[in-house]
Amino acid sequence: MSQLGSSGTSMRRLASACGLNVATIYHYFPSKADLLRALIEERRYGERLATEEPAIDAALPPDERLAEFLHWVAERTLNEEVVLRLLLGEALRGDATARDTAVGLLAELDVGLTAWLASGFPELEARGVTPELGARLVRRSLLALVTEHLATGSVDVHAHATELVHVVFGREGGPTRPQ
Secondary structure (H helix, E strand, O other), X not given: OOOOOOOOOOHHHHHHHHOXXXXXXXXXXXXXXXXXXXXXXXXXHHHHHHHOOOOOOOOOOHHHHHHHHHHHHHHHHHOOHHXXXXXXXXXXXXXXXXXXXXXXXXXXXXXXXXXXXXXXXOHHHHOOOOXXXXXXXXXXXXXXXXXXXXXXXXXXXXXXXXXXXXXXXXXXXXXXXXX
């Protein structure tokens, strides 16, 4: 489904790819929308966002700490490429289930990012960046990163993190290599 989209994948084809009888697929997933919902629920994104903590060295200067955090978030996000490809593809095709699922996931992401930024980066408030604003900026940047990766097949996660740090912290956190 990730490769062909929902409309390009029949339940029969899906059952065959899984080595199952089509009736078995329909027994557990009456529709492709149910299958998509189950796939997202199985990944437990909300739970993972609430329980995982980035392993960032608190002794690092704020700009380096933020760069490590952004890199950590970006890598974990890109590890979900197959699910993201499916979800974004279906949402772009106008699938209501995919769009509703995406809205829920983005809300959960904002909650997780806000908590991480509030606890790990108190220096941001002094720069006028509340944890909520920081979460929205990181989320939007992640969506751009994912889109670039899906469209091109690659993305420079280091540059992504470094450039966002430069925007937040100015020169002291500026890019460390030529653009």
